[in-house]
Amino acid sequence: MEEILIVMMLFIGLPWIVLHYMTKWKTSASITQDDEVLLEELYSLAKRLDDRMDTVERLVATDDPEFKPARLIHDQERDNQKLRELDRLLSEKKEA
Template structure:
């Protein structure tokens, strides 16, 4: 083997193989990052449940305020 062949192999690797390899690696990472983990899904479910409860409480408080202080909305 001559020196040109020994130099050509690393150059071809760095120009063709390495960039494709790196791009494929990060595409895989981005696809995994798009999905929710089990903990993320649980946290989202808990937040949804809390928001539903808070909405119900706010509606009840507004009903109480409407009954006890009819003009409370105008005073804001």
């Protein structure tokens, strides 16, 4: 009788537990619609703050010729390329 119980646990219980937690893991691995909206809001906020930082650095640089901006290169193309890629992805998502 104990052998039957062990075999049932081995061939029914163990796969059921593994499959149960695999499905839980797969459903929780994706982000929700609310998370996507929050990420888009944070992205637009970061973009606005970056623009403001550029403006503040330009204003301070005109008042004080010895001012060194915190960033090494103002409005660097490498950074802008990443931002354009994110903009493109967002626009593609909105079109779909």
